[in-house]
Amino acid sequence: PSNLPGYATHQVGVAGAVFDEDTGKVLVVQDRNKTVNSWKFPGGLSDHGEDIGITAVREVLEETGIKSEFKSLLSIRQQHNHPGAFGKSDMYIICRLKPLSYEISFCPQECLKCEWMDLKELAYCSNTTPITSRIAKLLLYGHKEGFHKIDLTIRTFPAIYSGLFYSLYHKELPEAYETKRNL
Amino acid sequence: PSNLPGYATHQVGVAGAVFDEDTGKVLVVQDRNKTVNSWKFPGGLSDHGEDIGITAVREVLEETGIKSEFKSLLSIRQQHNHPGAFGKSDMYIICRLKPLSYEISFCPQECLKCEWMDLKELAYCSNTTPITSRIAKLLLYGHKEGFHKIDLTIRTFPAIYSGLFYSLYHKELPEAYETKRNL
Numbered sequence: 001p002s003n004l005p006g007y008a009t010h011q012v013g014v015a016g017a018v019f020d021e022d023t024g025k026v027l028v029v030q031d032r033n034k035t036v037n038s039w040k041f042p043g044g045l046s047d048h049g050e051d052i053g054i055t056a057v058r059e060v061l062e063e064t065g066i067k068s069e070f071k072s073l074l075s076i077r078q079q080h081n082h083p084g085a086f087g088k089s090d091m092y093i094i095c096r097l098k099p100l101s102y103e104i105s106f107c108p109q110e111c112l113k114c115e116w117m118d119l120k121e122l123a124y125c126s127n128t129t130p131i132t133s134r135i136a137k138l139l140l141y142g143h144k145e146g147f148h149k150i151d152l153t154i155r156t157f158p159a160i161y162s163g164l165f166y167s168l169y170h171k172e173l174p175e176a177y178e179t180k181r182n183l
Numbered sequence: 184p185s186n187l188p189g190y191a192t193h194q195v196g197v198a199g200a201v202f203d204e205d206t207g208k209v210l211v212v213q214d215r216n217k218t219v220n221s222w223k224f225p226g227g228l229s230d231h232g233e234d235i236g237i238t239a240v241r242e243v244l245e246e247t248g249i250k251s252e253f254k255s256l257l258s259i260r261q262q263h264n265h266p267g268a269f270g271k272s273d274m275y276i277i278c279r280l281k282p283l284s285y286e287i288s289f290c291p292q293e294c295l296k297c298e299w300m301d302l303k304e305l306a307y308c309s310n311t312t313p314i315t316s317r318i319a320k321l322l323l324y325g326h327k328e329g330f331h332k333i334d335l336t337i338r339t340f341p342a343i344y345s346g347l348f349y350s351l352y353h354k355e356l357p358e359a360y361e362t363k364r365n366l
Contacts, residue, residue: 008191008271009231048192049263049272075353076259076276076335079342080232088191089232091274093259124363130340131351137360138353150354152259152335157313159262168314170258170321171333171354177320180307 010089015043016056018068018097019139025116026139027066027099028132032112039117039128041094041135051167053154056095064114065105068097072151073169075135094135096142096151119143148172193272198226199239201251201280202322208299209322210249210282211315215295222300222311224277224318234350236337239278247297248288251280255334256352258318277318279325279334302326331355 018027018041028039042063046055053070060068077092106114122128123136142150152169159166201210201224211222225246229238236253243251260275289297305311306319325333335352342349 008194009229010193010195010274011191012193012272012274046192046272051263052261073259075351076256077352078235078350079347080234081347089195089229091193091195123360131349134338134340134351134356135353138356141356141360155317157317164262164264166314167261168258168317169260170318173317173321173324177306177324 010091012046012052012055013043013090013092014046014052014055014059015041015092015094016060016068016097017041017074017094017135017139018060018066018099019119019143020099020102020116021143023116024119024143026119026122026136027060027064027104028115028117028122028128029063029106029111030113032108032110037112037127038132039122039125040132042111042114043092043094052093052169053095056093056097060097063107063110065101065103065107067100069100070154071096071098072147072153074138074150074152077131094131096139096147193274195229195235195238196226196273196275197229197235197238197242198224198275198277199243199251199280200224200257200277200318200322201243201247201249201282202302202326203282203285203299204326206299207302207326209302209305209319210243210247210287211298211300211305211311212246212289212294213296215291215293220295220310221315222305222308223315225294225297226275226277235276235352236278239276239280243280246290246293248284248286248290250283252283253337254279254281255330255336257321257333257335260314277314279322279330 029042030037042060044059075094079090104114123140138150155168157166212225213220225243227242257279258277262273287297306323321333338351340349
């Protein structure tokens, strides 16, 4: 194994699935300048030093005008030789967000269309990407049976060597396992 | 928003939690050249173009001599201004692996110690890192109540624009949601 320190090999992008539990609608966009106009979730690249949830909320606001808050991490996508990343690898993270505003004012440089779509319609429509469709089905499952079934929640831990902090995302751990009680 | 293409901002590392369901033991190492000798899972940086699961299996083999296979993704850690990454951000992914061999032959350049440790002991011992402890508790939860409670499983999808393929990791989706049957 090499003893050289590591270098950056990945760009990290984040998409925000802004889902309104009250109406059952989810925020979707169609990108400008694409040959295939598919519905997808708004999102974009993380800025240097930016947390995943912050990127999701910022990108959703920039693209659609909708304010939202981070709820959970839903999925991670990895792709190599990404055409938009000079052949580097691409890590794309999909978050669940809760809307804090509802009036769309989308960015015309980035989006062709933007709307609140019925989640079930998105889950089973044909003019979407395979991954958007899959995440819509996952959200439908969470909406019907509880978001604890699909959410990775965030916890912060100290790093023992550097004095910095880590953000860790994983499935919720029942209280009994935290405390060793009754195990 | 910038129209410039993205560039690599993150290094991606992967750790492998090799857990043997039959014995209840998990593979742990202590790094050489650390002032605090804590038990942790073996792992290291992804090579260019290498899938997460492949990195985990490779790093475990290089560090410990143990052969294993990828089962699931358990957790994602994000940290900024990482001291080992020239101030870049660090994305560290923790996978669950199944052992295919049991005889340890650890790399003395990287490890001070390596052993199969009882999972419950690791989950509640003090000489480990906060994240290793947390993941050990999560594995204990999975071992007792079913790994479907903690696993993110992998699916592969086509990318509609580039003709390439994506790997997507998320919680298992019940069959009924795939097919829209009985929803």
